[in-house]
Amino acid sequence: MGTLNPTHTSFLSGIDQEITPQEKQEMRDSIVGSIYSCAEAIAERVINHEQNYKSELDRKIDNVVTSRLLGIPIMLALLGAVLWLTVTGANYPSQALAALLFRIQDQLTTLFTLAGAPAWLHGVLVLGMYRGLAWVVSVMLPPMAIFFPLFTLLEDLGYLPRVAFNLDRCFKKACAHGKQALTMCMGFGCNAAGVISCRIIESPRERLIAILTNNFVPCNGRFPTLITLSMIFMGGLAASAYGAAAATAVVVSLVLVGVMITLLISWLLSKTILKGVPSFFTLELPPYRKPKVGSILIRSLLDRTIFVLGRAVMVAAPAGAVTWILANIYIGDMSVIAHLAGWLDPFGRLLGLDGIILMAFILGLPANEIVLPIMIMSYLSSGTMLELDSLHALRALLADNGWTWLTALCMMLFSLLHYPCGTTILTIYKETKSIKWTVLSVLMPLGTAILITLIAAQLASLF
Amino acid sequence: MLQTIIPLSRLPNGAAGRVASLSARGLIRRHLLDLGLVTGARVEAIRRSPAGDPAAFNIKGALIALRNEDADRILIAID
Amino acid sequence: MESTSQLFGLNPLPDQLVVALAGNPNTGKSTVFNALTGLNQHTGNWPGKTVLRAEGSFMHRDKKILLVDLPGTYSLLATSADEQTARDFICLGRPQATVVVADATCLERNLNLALQVMEISSRVVVCVNLMDEARRRGIRVDVEALSSELGAPCIATAARDGLGLDKLKDAILDMAAGITDTSPRQVSYEPHVEQAAAQLEARIRPFLPGWANCRWVALRLLEGDSGIIRAICSSLDDDSEKVFLKEGAAAWAR
Ligand SMILES: Nc1nc2c(ncn2[C@@H]2O[C@H](COP(=O)(O)OP(=O)(O)O)[C@@H](O)[C@H]2O)c(=O)[nH]1
């Protein structure tokens, strides 16, 4: 002990500096060449091609899905199909689940009454926590259980890289990276996952752009809001095939708006604070593989559905309790919620929303999935208690509170754009290790959301 | 025999050639080498995306998409 | 010596063998991983296409194995953050064995990675996956011959259908437990490269005590792979710092 060795860093980097870049490049060319020729030699000795196979089927599929004419329409059609299946398929189980869960609520209430529990305890636990949970589960579980397996199927088939291939030109125009399309696909599942997946982008500048804009693809926590509202206000409750199609079309258009905003903001960022030219881009288009349906079902249900739902439940329970408490503590003759909502109301009206909706977005910061439930609970707390076991009841509730299709549209736009959820913000901080970028990742979408809803609301009020 | 040398970006779909040299430097060069674009490696142009750029190439058995300006930096000797 | 795996946030049980799963993208790493670990897995990040890494455990012949699924890479000379995760783990995490999952339908590209991994570690098992797909395309891979060419056990599998996995488990366990003798094939470089590498190796060897593969480090220095050099340095500096701290603590105790 006692000798102060120079650190390894300075020793090795000293050697590193002795070698010129030109020498390094020659060495590297030679080294990589040798490894590849060794690999080639081995492969030649152990492989025996029995017939000259060409992956005809792969080529045929690619000819269609990346064709000039059909490439983009097929992409949209697939997105539409996935969403349509989700919308139509989720409708019935959602209602059945809601009915079941609210029946349990009644039984819990009876139990509490029998046990002689105080009203506030019943309020916090049953009307707050349990009801928040029941909402989240019945609204989110069915669409997720349909959406995730379908999405995993597309992923496993090898289709997603083709999306990136088709769209790369747009991203290049926006000075962004083609793989950003892949990170956006991941964002459909969960924005936090989308942000992490930005690691596949080599260039730090383009990776940052992808991270900052990932929020503009609606994640699974927001899809139920979009789907529910479009079913109620645009799809005529999706009772008919026509209604479901209309609702799907609305959600697809919203996704497209999100994509366009992503491209626009990426371009703006590239021209302002993240200046630079596109770096290089390579993307493997893997062969199509027949997926194993059983394991897709298990994995997407276990990993994704339960994962997302679990997270939602963890946040929804306390948020439900908080909402109930806020709705039941009175200052003067108004509850805290009413005060808050009243205070936010003028600004909300400007954006085509109202105070309660804005408050729900603020309280819903920890997780997007609870925005709708908080909003509903707040409406319920100020009105008569009705049994919300169907979309009809929800429509009646919203209409009672002055909703029109414009309110729904503005809420959907705001939900699409507003800001990343708490988990995602944390993830952005972990990935960028910078407060500055994290703050920007919140403020930039918020500004965008306010601007767009403002424009939409004001335009509509002109007519 | 005289060989024609063209940038990879100009290789028409269905045509093939061998890597003659890379004019890319630094990180891009590393990345291209790692993908198997070593001197002498066979490359076949397979398809182009709807907008014509990027294009996908068969490089040692994998289908890999490159943007035009990157493919420009790979010089190909046509068989 | 304490396991370097801990640097990577892994906490293997004392009797658990750490095994890394590497390979090019889309070779079926995650499929192999799922097939081996079943539901005994934990993913630190979003599951699905591997972005971070997933870890899972399984038992084979009464031995516990901790399996780590790494993101796919074409080579160890990584450029993206996600490839770095894989590379750093193989280079510095010192798993007891590394499984290279290779795609039988384009072996050459996959052997490129396998050869690179074998330059770092002698405890490598090659899993030649997608054998069913290769057969369908009329490609026959002589796995025996491949094993002797590489000097490392090669196991044919079709992970999606669960074929060959028992043999793979045997091979992994034998390798991780140190039962298998290996003499991994080393790539021979052009004479001027070999010469320069040998000279540099002799120079750096005294400064890298306990680092098994100075030739490999020398080659990376020659080609100026600054990323990996930085990673090695910081891990070495960490190590010596730890030694230093330990000595300090021991001195205090006295
Ligand atoms: N035919 C066949 N397909 C496989 C096999 N192993 C994996 N796959 C498929 O190959 C695709 C990619 O597998 P994945 O495990 O995600 O690869 P990774 O990127 O290396 O993790 C999936 O669609 C799998 O179902 C196999 O042995 N045979």
Ligand SMILES: [Mg+2]
């Ligand atoms: Mg994987």
